Amino acid sequence: MIFTIISFSVLGQTSFSKETQSYILHQKGIYVLQNLTIIDGLGVQPKTNQDILINGEIIEAVGIDLPIPENATVINMQGKSAIPGMVMLHEHLFYPKATPGGFGVNQMSYSFPKLYLAGGVTTMRTAGSIMPQADVNLKKFIMNGETPGPKMDVTSPHLDREGTGILELGPFTSTEQAVKMVDFYIEMGVTSIKVYNFISKIDLKAIVDAAHKKGVKVTGHLCSITYREAADIGIDNLEHGFFASSDFIIDKESDACEPFKQYNSVRKLPVDSKKMTDLINHLVNKKVALTSTINVFEPYTNREIVPGGGIDALYPEAKEKVYKRWASKQGKDSLDYVIFNKSKKWEKAFYDAGGLLVAGTDPTYDGRIIAGYANMRLLELFVEMNFTIPEAIKICTLNGAKYLEQDATIGSIEKNKIADIVILNDDISKDIKAIRSIEMVFRNGVAYESKKLFKAANGLVGIR
Structure with missing residues (x-):
């Protein structure tokens, strides 16, 4: 199967809005970032005392004591470290709310793009849109420099039949x-398709065939299948x-989707079950990627209220609600x-078996x-x-780029790749918690x- 490769760089902006400019430290130019510790996204050991030469949007060279080109700006980054921009594959631009149906969401077109970029995410897949037209437009606004955010x-x-219960989703009634x-959605401009809980195998086959015919991949949060x-x-x-x-x-x-039986079957399955090993091997042989959203399932006891920090990003009512639930658990x-x-x-076993493990925070x-905060926590x-720290970074960078078929241009810090780079004040090769710096x-x-x-974004998450 050959899929269309979507080039983000060709949409590169030529100018920035006043708002976007207010967040920019260094405009596009020629830079030599000196004396960094680099974890390059390839899964190999960190490299110390490294320089990165950036020319425009491209990494022109990486190495020790690089020659300094004429007109280059030299930035000494002694004591700092660098990783590739994260490529995260289960993100959303909405936040949950109460609705007459029990569960709904509000679009976060203002706060979330800023938070994702702040947290080191330079490329993201929305993995299910509630307002796809807004997300398609936002993608263009970001690339045109009108607002900051990831590619x-x-x-x-979420393509599904009746039963999901999310107010903003419209179920289909036939294959x-x-x-x-x-x-319709591909013509609108979406570049991935997502299926959900209550579809049939016949539905999935037709959806996969239709998407693949147009060079678009299909992911799923499944239950019935x-x-x-x-x-x-x-x-x-496969998600989660x-x-x-x-x-x-x-x-x-x-x-049939039976959530209670599904949950209990996984909970009771022995950790060393041969059934799980066989399933992992089957997925690896079929070259099906698996998205970890392990942070969504992080328990509450003796853990952060908001994993990764960031409780102050929530508007007051949401902050109170999140705190009360955390305390009650x-x-x-x-x-x-x-x-x-x-x-x-199990996710580690999938990776060790040769599976393409990718990541997202949901x-x-x-x-x-x-x-943003959740991406760092992940x-x-x-x-x-x-x-290992290099493996963790690879999962969140190069593996995501491979799934998107963008690994020739993003996902690692290498010569001739796009300059998507996260600079940290602390040394991440020594302590993963440096991701918060x-x-x-x-x-x-x-x-x-x-x-x-x-x-x-402080105080705005849940509002806009």
Whole structure:
């Protein structure tokens, strides 16, 4: 299967709005960043005393004591470190709210792009849009310099049949209608398709065929269809690690979504189950990518209220709600810990078996997961999962770029790649918590001030 390669760089902006300029530390130019410790995204050991030569939006050279070109600006970064801009594949531009149906979302077109960029994300896939037209427009605004944010792979709304219960989603009623929705959203400008809980295998086959025909990949947060069935049909990506797998329900009814049975089947599955090993091997053989959103399932007891920090980004009512839920769960989430700890091992096993493990934060559910802050926390959790620091960074950078078929241009700090680089005040090669010391984020050769971007969103998450 050959997919269309989407070039983000050809849309590079030529000018910036006054607002965007206010967050820029260094405009596009010729820079030599000297004396950095670099973890380059390739999964190899850190390199010390490194220089990076940036010319426009391209990394022209990486090495020790690089020659300084005429007219270059030299920036001494002794004691600082650098990683590639993160490429995250399960992000959203909305935040949860209460609705008559029980669950709904508000679009975060102002705060979330800033937070993602501040947190080191230079490319993101929305992995399910509620307002796809807004996301497509926002993608253009960012690339035109009208507002700061990451480059975007915009995903369709969650394609599903009746049953999801999210007020903003419109279910399809026939397979033929589902195919029309695929064509409609691709024509609108989305570059990925997402399927959801209550579809049938016939629906999925038709959606995958329609999307692949137009060079677009399909990902899914499944329930009614097992991971094995979806892999055999030809899905490209599965979301939420193994949390959403219904493969282990005894006597599972075909095309039926039974959330309670699904959850219990995964919770009760032995961590060393041969059934899980067989499923992992099947997914690897079918070349199906797996997106970890492990941070969404991080327990509450003795953990941060908002993983990665950032509670002050929430508007007051949301802050109070998130705090109350966190406090109520202290000492009462032992079952959460059981499945959380198993899932960490299963995702590591998938990676070790040669699977393409990618990453995202999914800022939904109870409002505890916040764009940008959660992305930094996710790196810390990968190290908690016994990945090395270089492996954790590779999962959040180059692996995402490989899935998007953009690894020739983004995902690592290498000669001739786009200058998407995160500069940290502390040495991340020694402590993954240095990810919280982001000073600036180069996106397409332009450096944005992280602290200023974070500050701009304070008190706004949940509002706009």
